[in-house]
Amino acid sequence: MKLAVGVEIGGTKLQAGIGSGDGALTALVRRGVDPSKGGAGIREQLPSIIDEAIAKAGCSAKQLVGLGVGFGGPVDFHRGRILVSHQIEGWSDFPLREWLAKKVEVPVVLQNDAKTAALAEATLGAGKGRKRIFYITVGSGVGGGLVLDGVPDVGQGLGAGEIGHTWVPDPETGKPEKLEHVASGWSIGKRGSRRLGRELSGAHVAALAAKGDAAAIRTIEESAEALAIGIGNVLALLHPERFIIGGGVSLMGELWWGPLKKALAERFAFQPFAHAFDVVPASLGEEVVVIGAVRLGLSAT
DSSP states (O other): OOEEEEEEEOSSEEEEEEEOSSSOEEEEEEEEOOGGGHHHHHHHHHHHHHHHHHHHHTOOGGGEEEEEEEESSOEETTTTEEOOOSSSSSOTTBOHHHHHHHHHOSOEEEEEHHHHHHHHHHHHSTTTTOSEEEEEEESSSEEEEEEETTEEOOTTTTOOOOGGGSEEEOTTTOSEEETHHHHSHHHHHHHHHHHHTSOOOHHHHHHHHHTTOHHHHHHHHHHHHHHHHHHHHHHHHHOOSEEEEESGGGGGTHHHHHHHHHHIIIIISOGGGTTSOEEEEOOSGGGHHHHHHHHHHHHTO
16 A cells, blocks of 8 residues: 655644545644744754654555645745745745655655645545535635646646635725735734724634624624635636635634625626535545645655
8 A cells, every 4th residue: 555644834833644545644743833943943843743653653664655745835836845934934945845855765745735735625525526626725814726637726836726815805995905814814803803992813703703792793704705705706717616615714603604605695606607616614624734745745656
């Protein structure tokens, strides 16, 4: 049986797992990340977390055919380089594929974390059996990825499907704003803080909304409606069969899903396509990037 290592490098966590590409992980190791130590601090941890995952899986390095990485930021897929991290310094134009290949002595595939998650959900999760999938993660930021017949679209290699960097009307000012700055958990916290007059996170706003706070409810509704505009634009341009939404904001429940689906149905879905797509929650949980990274690692051979 072919095995690969899957690694997720995020702004707050580092994960490594071993798998055969069927969606199950034979081992998973998770560690926290200290942003103050920058990219160099994360690189110091990478060899040991990979070794720990291999040992936990009970396999040897010789059984591994590749290593996949889902990185939390823009990457150059073809060159195997990190373009930049918006959360942690010390990653700009870093040749991570080459650096890791010397450490693990197997082929390495590097991809953005959202597209890595998109691959996992499209082939093993909520999109299994569908040909055209658009995955969206709504957490501290907003990312996305298009998967066609099980293959992520990487554009010219620098990325594609970056829905978070499309433009929508700001619900407070009416001026153009990036979707990520309206729909993300970070923006829900920021906008909710302004409305409610105290410092709040997105999770705090969601908790207040669940208790019936009108300002918190409206903040979440605006976030969901902004995402509906973004989805409507992608639908009109690409017409995927299914949109899959993951990330922490998608776990807010009906307070968020209700306004999202209502806005799509009543206002933003291109009507000739409205009967031929759906929007569903992601199904693979916190391990989704690692699962997708294992698939990337297997594709390296």
